[in-house]
Amino acid sequence: MAKTSKTTGAEPPREAVIAAFMALLAEKPLREIGLAEIAEKAGLSLAALRQAFGSKFEIIAAFVKDIDTAVLEGIDADLKDQPVKEKLFDLLMRRLDLLGPHKAAVAALARAARQDGALAMGLNRLAVRSHQWMLAAAGVETGGPGGALKAQGMAAIFARVVRVWLDDDDPALARTMKALDEGLARAGRAAQTLDTVERLTAPLRSLFCAPRSFCPSRGRDERRETRPGSWRGDDFRDPHVTPV
Numbered sequence: 484m485a486k487t488s489k490t491t492g493a494e495p496p497r498e499a500v501i502a503a504f505m506a507l508l509a510e511k512p513l514r515e516i517g518l519a520e521i522a523e524k525a526g527l528s529l530a531a532l533r534q535a536f537g538s539k540f541e542i543i544a545a546f547v548k549d550i551d552t553a554v555l556e557g558i559d560a561d562l563k564d565q566p567v568k569e570k571l572f573d574l575l576m577r578r579l580d581l582l583g584p585h586k587a588a589v590a591a592l593a594r595a596a597r598q599d600g601a602l603a604m605g606l607n608r609l610a611v612r613s614h615q616w617m618l619a620a621a622g623v624e625t626g627g628p629g630g631a632l633k634a635q636g637m638a639a640i641f642a643r644v645v646r647v648w649l650d651d652d653d654p655a656l657a658r659t660m661k662a663l664d665e666g667l668a669r670a671g672r673a674a675q676t677l678d679t680v681e682r683l684t685a686p687l688r689s690l691f692c693a694p695r696s697f698c699p700s701r702g703r704d705e706r707r708e709t710r711p712g713s714w715r716g717d718d719f720r721d722p723h724v725t726p727v
Contacts, residue, residue, distance in 0.1 A: 499525040511591075571637075593645070
């Protein structure tokens with residue numbers, strides 16, 4: 484059988500690749516990082532890299548999944564009976580703590596997303612998925628259209644917090660915590676409005692939208708103009724959303 488790895492190594496290929504990729508991303512723009520370079524940095528053959536990941540985006544997705552998992556594993560049991568806002572604040576500050584060692588790489592990824600619309604859309608999908616898990620950990624229902632809007636809104640809010648965090652050199656992260664607190668307060672008001680709208684319109688949706696195939700979808704512009712809640716429309720579709 485052909486050898487697929489240049490290492491006998493203690494570190495599994497998956498973890499080695501993620502570490503190598505994030506180290507390279509901290510040093511140079513995403514577009515300048517090649518697959519062969521990642522393999523070399525990880526101490527793997529190109530074949531072993533291909534076996535572990537299909538693309539650079541898959542490596543990013545794996546990194547995000549690892550951050551999600553680490554946040555969820557560190558849930559503070561003492562916060563079980565606290566308000567949702569307090570739970571989310573704790574979860575998202577822990578997320579930033581975990582991202583701390585990768586701050587330069589996160590900044591590079593944010594710059595790349597501003598220059599590449601397809602990448603930005605992909606990162607947004609990762610961000611929404613991550614924040615569905617964060618909301619679930621805080622006890623927030625994430626099912627249905629309302630849940631999807633909540634996750635998208637949280638992703639946009641956290642992206643704004645990340646932009647503050649990237650420029651926050653204070654070890655206490657006072658500016659970052661202030662931005663997160665304000666964002667969560669705004670999210671809470673919008674979520675209450677959204678829940679109310681869903682509850683009041685449920686009978687109508689049940690009456691007029693069953694079966695679903697008889698309810699044509701509205702256009703994208705109409706959906707954007709009629710989103711409920713106190714967020715502005717661009718709060719739900721932030722072009723600079725990061726997945727972290």
